[in-house]
Amino acid sequence: NAGVTQTPKFQVLKTGQSMTLQCAQDMNHEYMSWYRQDPGMGLRLIHYSVGAGITDQGEVPNGYNVSRSTTEDFPLRLLSAAPSQTSVYFCASSTQGLLGKLFFGSGTQLSVL
């Protein structure tokens, strides 16, 4: 049982480049979300999904795009990378019966030069 799988683990981009962070879960969870972790800021919600075809913005959505075509996958796209997007990104999944327990991926460490 893999849980929540994120790829890649590390990535270096140049300003202006685009890329997609992958996230997949095999627990049939309806809720999936993306957070970024920055020192002194904690985890901040980027985008959120309550099921296939349904997404919503979180606290810091600018510069990011998401889609949810299947229950399992929730990719995060950086449209034109900026140094301010240097961060550690976490994908998480959950289901209503878990009452707020999130399962997290191992994270993607992104540096934008």
Next chain:
Amino acid sequence: AQRVTQPEKLLSVFKGAPVELKCNYSYSGSPELFWYVQYSRQRLQLLLRHISRESIKGFTADLNKGETSFHLKKPFAQEEDSAMYYCALKNAGGTSYGKLTFGQGTILTVHP
């Protein structure tokens, strides 16, 4: 707007000493609060939630609505408790079980 505040970025104690990690929240409704922990080289994971009123690894947390606090406590800290701890609040709304507001985090170091 709802908010979670953890006033201590860093907290150091010696093994066997009591430890308290502070968490304050602002929320207009009935809060649902959690503590998450990230050990070195491990994934972020749930430690405990107030609705369960549980004790996990010797940690407890009591919701104090009057002081809007949810402090995490352990009477005798162990070296393996060293980690990053996040307090989190579930967002309002029935579809929000995957959508938490996190505090800034506290790095706990337990010295031998």
